[in-house]
Amino acid sequence: MPLDMTPSQALGLWHAVMLETVRQDRRDLTMRQFAILMEIYLVPPPHTVRGLAATLGVTKPVITRALDTMGEMGLVTRVRDERDRRNVVIRRTVDGALYLERLGDLVIASGRKLD
Amino acid sequence: MPLDMTPSQALGLWHAVMLETVRQDRRDLTMRQFAILMEIYLVPPPHTVRGLAATLGVTKPVITRALDTMGEMGLVTRVRDERDRRNVVIRRTVDGALYLERLGDLVIASGRKLD
DNA sequence: GGTCTTCGTTACGCTACCGTATCGGTTCCC
DNA sequence: GGGAACCGATACGGTAGCGTAACGAAGACC
Numbered sequence: 001m002p003l004d005m006t007p008s009q010a011l012g013l014w015h016a017v018m019l020e021t022v023r024q025d026r027r028d029l030t031m032r033q034f035a036i037l038m039e040i041y042l043v044p045p046p047h048t049v050r051g052l053a054a055t056l057g058v059t060k061p062v063i064t065r066a067l068d069t070m071g072e073m074g075l076v077t078r079v080r081d082e083r084d085r086r087n088v089v090i091r092r093t094v095d096g097a098l099y100l101e102r103l104g105d106l107v108i109a110s111g112r113k114l115d
Numbered sequence: 116m117p118l119d120m121t122p123s124q125a126l127g128l129w130h131a132v133m134l135e136t137v138r139q140d141r142r143d144l145t146m147r148q149f150a151i152l153m154e155i156y157l158v159p160p161p162h163t164v165r166g167l168a169a170t171l172g173v174t175k176p177v178i179t180r181a182l183d184t185m186g187e188m189g190l191v192t193r194v195r196d197e198r199d200r201r202n203v204v205i206r207r208t209v210d211g212a213l214y215l216e217r218l219g220d221l222v223i224a225s226g227r228k229l230d
Numbered sequence: 231g232g233t234c235t236t237c238g239t240t241a242c243g244c245t246a247c248c249g250t251a252t253c254g255g256t257t258c259c260c
Numbered sequence: 261g262g263g264a265a266c267c268g269a270t271a272c273g274g275t276a277g278c279g280t281a282a283c284g285a286a287g288a289c290c
Contacts, residue, residue: 003128003226009118010222011215015153017129022150023172030247031146035137038130049268057138064269065247078268086256086267100126107125111118145277164238179239180277193238201237201286 009114016110021103032058033066040076040090041100047090048081075099124229131225136218147173148181152190155205156215161196162205190214 005013022028029037035056040047049063056063067090070076075096081087120128137143144152150171155162164178171178182205185191190211196202 003120003124003229005118005223005226007216007219007223010226011153011157011219013118014132014218014222015150015157018146018150018153019171022147028146031133031143031149032137032247034146035130035133038126038133042126042130050266056134059249060268061249061270062247068269069246084257084267088268101122103129104122104125107129108120108122111120111125114118147277165236174279175238176240176280177278184276199237199287203238 009111012114013107013111016113017107020106020110029070030066032056032062033070036063036066037070037075037096038100041092041096045089045091046081048087049090050087052090070096124226127229128222128226131228132222135221135225144185145181147171147177148185151178151181152185152211153215155191156207156211160204160206163196163202164205167205185211 036052039052039055049060049067052063053060067076067078071078073095074093077091077093079089079091081089151167154167154170164175164182167178168175182191182193186193188210189208192206192208194204194206196204
């Protein structure tokens with residue numbers, strides 16, 4: 001079921017969510033970090049550094065660094081893949097799920113307030 | 116006319132737009148810079164450094180720096196206010212308008228592709 | 231006219247992210 | 261078993277944003 005919007009609604013929605021995100025979060029994530037986080041939580045696992053790098057079109061160190069940062073925030077975890085010990089499997093956390101849930105609520109609330 | 120979404124739609128939309136934005140933009144804006152840009156283009160002028168800082172809940176140097184960066188990108192311009200020469204009025208540019216128009220298109224297209 | 235306030239900007243030291251190149255560890259494959 | 265390929269992490273120099281503090285310019289006020 002597609003979601004239809006007018007240009008005004010689309011930009012208004014984006015505006016409202018961005019504004020509130022900036023106002024709330026003292027330490028905001030980078031756009032890239034945000035994209036990585038959503039990829040991890042909205043696309044079925046498993047997720048690897050290499051795979052995320054390819055999906056986002058960035059280099060591997062970008063992913064490693066982002067996972068370091070978000071790991072310290074408790075938003076993701078890394079576990080060595082025992083089947084192929086070269087790989088690292090990125091796993092979700094409860095805090096990360098809550099974080100995204102709040103973001104979803106913010107988007108919904110912003111959409112409801114339009115006009 | 117409110118825009119109603121399910122949690123899945125909200126996060127899916129955010130995910131798709133973030134992903135595409137990261138993939139396209141080589142030099143991505145900060146979340147704060149993005150919020151500033153949208154505030155300038157979606158809220159009626161005039162816009163000042165002080166006003167934007169208050170709206171976003173950040174310090175004035177943050178605004179100054181963001182305007183420096185976005186000015187170099189051609190997304191905004193600054194003009195001294197002749198009525199009160201202490202103020203600086205932030206003005207829109209054609210390039211900035213096009214930039215936001217493309218973003219709006221991206222949001223709409225992403226919404227249409229959901230599910 | 232002299233102070234006091236209000237602007238936006240700049241200075242400074244710090245932190246975080248960037249891209250490139252390389253590394254150690256692991257698997258593959260002959 | 262040994263070299264090649266692969267994976268993620270690290271090193272390094274550079275750049276950009278951050279917060280705090282201060283600055284110069286311009287208006288306000290008595």
